[in-house]
Amino acid sequence: MQANVKWVEGDTFIGRSASGHNVVFDAGHDSAAPSPMEMVLMSAGCCSSVDVVSILQKSKQNFTNVEVQLTSERAESAPRVFTKMNLHFVVTGYGVSEKHVARAVELSAEKYCSVALMLDKTVDVTHSFEVLEA
Template identity: 85%
Template sequence: MQANVKWVDGDTFIGRSESGHNIVFDAGSNSAAPSPMEMVLMSAGCCSSVDVVSILKKSKQDFDNVEVKLTSERAQTAPRVFTKMNLHFVVTGRNVSQKHLARAVQLSAEKYCSVALMLDKTVEITHSHEVIESEVK
């Protein structure tokens, strides 16, 4: 895998992936785009969400929405690395099994999510989850 990051102006950069996708980063205070650390946090959430959705589908759970709410703590001094991260999954659906959701989150955390597994070497990562019953269709 390869990528390129090019400085645009001020604290704004554009990353281009090998697959040809562009993403804007902002490392400063004008907040034109997510910071690199925000992107790392969201990448962990996305990577794990892909796993959870796939596993829930395979277990034939009837869900409408999967959202992961990410919280983190960072070191107070440079380098301001992540020290803690929590991925809280909220799944909305009909009769979604807490057991199946817990297993999906566990499998992602322990086996499948390469981003979180890489970060887990230096960051205390925790996971939590909840099911919200949706209206009957």
């Protein structure tokens, strides 16, 4: 996998993936785009969400929405790495089984989500969920 990041101006950069997609990053205080650390946090959420949605579809759960609410804590001083991260899944649907959601989240956390599993080597990554009736 390869990518390129180019400085635009100030604290703004554009990342370009090998697949040709562009992403804007902004590390300034009055930023117009997510910071690199926000992107890492959202990447963990997206990676795990892909797993959870796929597993729930395979288990034929009648869900209408899956959202992951991400919270994190960072070190007080530089480097301001993540020290804690929680991925809280909110699954909405009709008669969705808590057992199936728990299993989907567990499989993502322990086996499939490469981003969260990579971060888990140095960050206390936790997962939680709730099921809401549509």
